[in-house]
Amino acid sequence: MKSSELLNIVLTVILIFVLVRYNVNGTTDEISQTTVVNSTAVMDSLHTKKSVGKRPFLFPMPVGIIGSYDSVGTPNIMAASWIGIVNSKPMSIGVSLRPSTKTYNNVMRTQAFTVNIANEKLVEYVDWVGHYSGKDIDKFDVLPLTPVRSKLVNAPYVHEFPVVLECRVVRSTELGKHTHFVGEIMDVKVDTAILKKNQKFVDINKLRPIMMGNGSGYFGIGENLGRGGKVYQRLGINPLIESK
Amino acid sequence: MKSSELLNIVLTVILIFVLVRYNVNGTTDEISQTTVVNSTAVMDSLHTKKSVGKRPFLFPMPVGIIGSYDSVGTPNIMAASWIGIVNSKPMSIGVSLRPSTKTYNNVMRTQAFTVNIANEKLVEYVDWVGHYSGKDIDKFDVLPLTPVRSKLVNAPYVHEFPVVLECRVVRSTELGKHTHFVGEIMDVKVDTAILKKNQKFVDINKLRPIMMGNGSGYFGIGENLGRGGKVYQRLGINPLIESK
Numbered sequence: 001m002k003s004s005e006l007l008n009i010v011l012t013v014i015l016i017f018v019l020v021r022y023n024v025n026g027t028t029d030e031i032s033q034t035t036v037v038n039s040t041a042v043m044d045s046l047h048t049k050k051s052v053g054k055r056p057f058l059f060p061m062p063v064g065i066i067g068s069y070d071s072v073g074t075p076n077i078m079a080a081s082w083i084g085i086v087n088s089k090p091m092s093i094g095v096s097l098r099p100s101t102k103t104y105n106n107v108m109r110t111q112a113f114t115v116n117i118a119n120e121k122l123v124e125y126v127d128w129v130g131h132y133s134g135k136d137i138d139k140f141d142v143l144p145l146t147p148v149r150s151k152l153v154n155a156p157y158v159h160e161f162p163v164v165l166e167c168r169v170v171r172s173t174e175l176g177k178h179t180h181f182v183g184e185i186m187d188v189k190v191d192t193a194i195l196k197k198n199q200k201f202v203d204i205n206k207l208r209p210i211m212m213g214n215g216s217g218y219f220g221i222g223e224n225l226g227r228g229g230k231v232y233q234r235l236g237i238n239p240l241i242e243s244k
Numbered sequence: 245m246k247s248s249e250l251l252n253i254v255l256t257v258i259l260i261f262v263l264v265r266y267n268v269n270g271t272t273d274e275i276s277q278t279t280v281v282n283s284t285a286v287m288d289s290l291h292t293k294k295s296v297g298k299r300p301f302l303f304p305m306p307v308g309i310i311g312s313y314d315s316v317g318t319p320n321i322m323a324a325s326w327i328g329i330v331n332s333k334p335m336s337i338g339v340s341l342r343p344s345t346k347t348y349n350n351v352m353r354t355q356a357f358t359v360n361i362a363n364e365k366l367v368e369y370v371d372w373v374g375h376y377s378g379k380d381i382d383k384f385d386v387l388p389l390t391p392v393r394s395k396l397v398n399a400p401y402v403h404e405f406p407v408v409l410e411c412r413v414v415r416s417t418e419l420g421k422h423t424h425f426v427g428e429i430m431d432v433k434v435d436t437a438i439l440k441k442n443q444k445f446v447d448i449n450k451l452r453p454i455m456m457g458n459g460s461g462y463f464g465i466g467e468n469l470g471r472g473g474k475v476y477q478r479l480g481i482n483p484l485i486e487s488k
Contacts, residue, residue, distance in 0.1 A: 128479055235368045
């Protein structure tokens with residue numbers, strides 16, 4: 001009886017082992033299914049999208065006003081949409097500039113710039129700054145905007161803009177028509193009026209930022225669709241993930 | 245009389261010359277004013293903004309779903325907000341990835357990826373894709389999303405997403421915690437349902453893209469604030485610019 005009990009245990013262990021293996025094979029089967037989806041026949045029937053060419057403007061982009069000093073200390077600003085965070089340690093932002101701009105020459109020399117974030121009320125100024133070149137006019141001379149010398153980097157920021165990032169260039173890479181500058185963010189400064197009650201975080205309904213989208217249109221921020229790390233729970237898809 | 249008329253003309257010409265010079269000097273004076281604004285006393289009184297530290301989330305950012313294949317051809321997707329156009333010739337997009345992600349390893353191997361742009365209806369999927377790692381599960385196996393093999397690059401795009409960019413890596417640069425991949429955009433494909441009547445351009449009200457803003461919130465697109473190159477005209481500030 002004791003030996004048959006032992007046999008039972010051994011058989012149970014073998015059965016469990018086989019079941020676990022089957023599960024592992026299940027995963028392999030699922031990969032095979034994925035491969036089936038990728039087979040030529042299915043793929044071709046799914047190629048229903050239309051090519052619109054190499055257009056970049058099909059997703060919302062931030063708009064930044066780039067502040068810099070020229071060789072005699074004249075502050076300049078330009079509008080740039082081809083900007084974005086590129087690294088978290090050190091926290092850095094990428095800004096792409098054409099060599100023909102005044103800002104490119106300024107930043108090459110000073111190795112510093114600011115990124116000024118507009119609100120909806122400033123949209124005309126953003127567009128104005130994007131329309132005229134600092135090579136032709138002193139923009140601060142014409143606009144009711146005030147340059148403030150950053151204490152952290154050799155660049156001016158714009159007093160009237162609610163959010164400013166002060167950056168020092170850590171890398172510049174010629175990519176083609178544009179050169180990509182990576183700026184380490186030395187600090188972010190905001191108007192206290194846009195802070196939440198806790199005075200720590202920005203209230204986006206007070207900031208009212210703008211973005212570019214769909215060609216060259218400016219848009220305000222829309223409906224709050226929920227928090228990252230929360231919204232996914234609505235799906236109710238909770239895969240079992242092995243603990244590591 | 246004739247000689248006094250001549251004198252009048254000469255005096256007028258001199259007067260005009262002086263006035264023109266005065267205008268030119270006016271510009272110089274205005275630059276001096278700018279310099280005054282930059283003087284330490286004025287600057288310090290303008291340092292009214294509050295430092296909130298090196299926070300990157302203070303402006304709206306696009307959200308892209310990055311598609312890639314692993315070494316056995318399993319398609320994977322991840323969510324990325326640190327993306328943005330970096331060059332216009334060739335048209336290229338930058339995507340920053342941490343080496344610990346499955347996508348980083350995939351893209352390093354295949355030198356290709358897609359960027360899939362979501363609409364508001366897909367926000368739960370975007371968040372889900374951002375919450376789970378392809379190292380733990382086959383995401384296409386769990387989600388009702390369909391990978392389609394790109395005909396142009398060695399990467400899958402997502403059938404259910406309305407806009408896809410097909411990219412081949414032309415450069416990758418280690419910046420710190422993140423590596424910055426520059427992908428040349430080989431083509432952009434869209435669902436015909438989001439096109440305007442002319443079938444050429446995307447109707448943003450049909451696309452309804454989403455963005456990240458203010459920490460980790462998802463937002464829809466808001467009010468159309470006007471077209472670039474038009475909005476500035478509302479200011480009525482028209483500087484005289486010398487023709488070149």
